[in-house]
Amino acid sequence: MKPTLKLFSILLISIGFSCTESNPNVGTSEITKWPEGKIGAISVTYDDGIINQFTIGKPIMDSLGLPATFYIITGKVEGSGKGKFIGRDPKEIIRETASSKTDSSNFFERASLIAFTGTTEAEDYHARAGSLFESGKIQEAYSLIDEGYEKIRAGKMVNTGEVIFHNNAEDTTSWEQYKSYAAQGHEIASHTVTHARLAVLDEVNMLYELEQSKADLLKFLGEESIFSAEGPYGTENERVMEYAHKIYPSLRNRMPETWLEEINRGSKAQPGDSEKEYVQWQRGILTRHSFEDMKSWIDTTLNHDNIWLVLVIHGVENLGWEPKTRDELKEYFSFMKSTEDQIWIETFRDVTKYVRARQNTRVESRFENGKITISLNSDLDPLLYTVPLTIKTYIPEDWTQAKSSDQKTLTIQEDEKGKYVLTPLSLAETQTFITN
Known part of the structure; x- marks a missing residue:
C-alpha cells in the first residue's frame, strides 16, 4: 500500500x-x-529520437532555459534490447498463411511477425495494417496481411529504399549523451523499442515493446525516465492502453482522469469550451503551421486558467517527419520564453x-x-x-x-x-x- x-x-x-x-x-x-500561481502550462515534446532534435532543437531550448521531453526509440540506442519477434517458429507461421486466411484468431501473431521478416517493405505492411485496424477497417487489415505474406512466400517482398523517418541511420545518440541531457533537466522517456503499431501486436510482443524499453531506460538513466511514455502513432487503442497504464504511471496518448479533458492532436475541439479542472490540449507542430498558428495556441493558453498545452514535434530542419526549420523553432521558443512569467513551461512528466x-x-x-x-x-x-x-x-x-x-x-x-x-x-x- x-x-x-x-x-x-x-x-x-x-x-x-x-x-x-x-x-x-x-x-x-x-x-x-x-x-x-501561474495561469497555464506548456510541455514541449519530441518523438522518435531524431538526431536533429538534439543537435538543433535542444540547443535552442537550452539557450532559453526551457526543458523538453524526448520520447526515444530505445532499440536504436547501442547497448539496448533490440527489436525482435517472440513466439512460434516464423517459418511455421509463414507456411500456415498459405492455407488459412488471416482472421481474428491469428491476426495479432501475423501482424507481429511480418515486421521482422527482413525487409523494409514488410515493415510498411505492419504499419499500414495497424493503421487500418485502428481506423476500424478490420477486414481490410486482414486482407493486407494476407497480401504481405503472399509476397513473402513468393520472395517478392523487397527493401524499398524509402526513408523511414523514425529509423534514420543518422540517429546515433548514445546512452551517455542521453544521461547528460537528463541531468540538464530534460526528460528522456519511452517511445517503445521499435516504434511498432502496438494495437496489432499479440500480448507477448506488445509487452516486450513496452517493458524492454522501460528496462533499458531504468538501467541507463534511472527512475525519472520511466514515469511517462508515448505509444507510437499516438495510439489510443483501448487494449494497448490497458497494458501500458500498468507499466507507466503516465502516457501522453491517454491519461484518463475525471478532472481532465483530453484534446488530442487530431481533434478540432476548443479547449476554452471545457469546464473540467484541467484541459490537456495537444497540438502537433507540422511543416505547414505558421508562427501565427503556433502563437495562437499559446495565446489561447494565456486566456484561460486550466489549459495544459502539449506540443508534439517530430522532424527538425531537414530530418524527420514534418520538419520545422531551425529559424522557425528559434522564433517560436523565444516567444514561448516571453510568456514564462504567466505560463509554467515544464516536462510532460513534471506537469503530470x-x-x-x-x-x-x-x-x-x-x-x-x-x-x-x-x-x-x-x-x-x-x-x-x-x-x-x-x-x-x-x-x-x-x-x-x-x-x-x-x-x-x-x-x-x-x-x-x-x-x-x-x-x-x-x-x-x-x-x-x-x-x-
Whole structure:
C-alpha cells in the first residue's frame, strides 16, 4: 500500500499585539492550480529520437532555459534490447498463411511477425495494417496481411529504399549523451523499442515493446525516465492502453482522469469550451503551421486558467517527419520564453506529477495564537510525486512581513480575498514558517 502522508507547515507572524481578524479568509490555504500561481502550462515534446532534435532543437531550448521531453526509440540506442519477434517458429507461421486466411484468431501473431521478416517493405505492411485496424477497417487489415505474406512466400517482398523517418541511420545518440541531457533537466522517456503499431501486436510482443524499453531506460538513466511514455502513432487503442497504464504511471496518448479533458492532436475541439479542472490540449507542430498558428495556441493558453498545452514535434530542419526549420523553432521558443512569467513551461512528466498531486492532496489550515498551521494529506507516493506543490495562504491584513523557517522572506501579495503568501511544499517535506 502507498503511504498516507500528513505533512505540516506552520506560518508564524509576529504582530506585536493581539487583534481580532475580521477577514474570514485569514488562515485558509489552497493548492494553486499551477506552480507559483501561474495561469497555464506548456510541455514541449519530441518523438522518435531524431538526431536533429538534439543537435538543433535542444540547443535552442537550452539557450532559453526551457526543458523538453524526448520520447526515444530505445532499440536504436547501442547497448539496448533490440527489436525482435517472440513466439512460434516464423517459418511455421509463414507456411500456415498459405492455407488459412488471416482472421481474428491469428491476426495479432501475423501482424507481429511480418515486421521482422527482413525487409523494409514488410515493415510498411505492419504499419499500414495497424493503421487500418485502428481506423476500424478490420477486414481490410486482414486482407493486407494476407497480401504481405503472399509476397513473402513468393520472395517478392523487397527493401524499398524509402526513408523511414523514425529509423534514420543518422540517429546515433548514445546512452551517455542521453544521461547528460537528463541531468540538464530534460526528460528522456519511452517511445517503445521499435516504434511498432502496438494495437496489432499479440500480448507477448506488445509487452516486450513496452517493458524492454522501460528496462533499458531504468538501467541507463534511472527512475525519472520511466514515469511517462508515448505509444507510437499516438495510439489510443483501448487494449494497448490497458497494458501500458500498468507499466507507466503516465502516457501522453491517454491519461484518463475525471478532472481532465483530453484534446488530442487530431481533434478540432476548443479547449476554452471545457469546464473540467484541467484541459490537456495537444497540438502537433507540422511543416505547414505558421508562427501565427503556433502563437495562437499559446495565446489561447494565456486566456484561460486550466489549459495544459502539449506540443508534439517530430522532424527538425531537414530530418524527420514534418520538419520545422531551425529559424522557425528559434522564433517560436523565444516567444514561448516571453510568456514564462504567466505560463509554467515544464516536462510532460513534471506537469503530470503536479496536476495529479494537486487533485489527490487535501489541504487544511488554521490560524491561532499568531500562527497559521497548514497540513497536507495525500495518498500518493512521495518518492514518485516529487514536484513541490504551491500553497497559497491568506494572512491578516495588518501583517507586513513573513519568513519561512529557513529565513526566506515570503512575498506578500493581494487579491480580492485579501493578502496572501505563496510557498512550495513537497509531499515528502515538513516545514515550519516563522516571522522575523
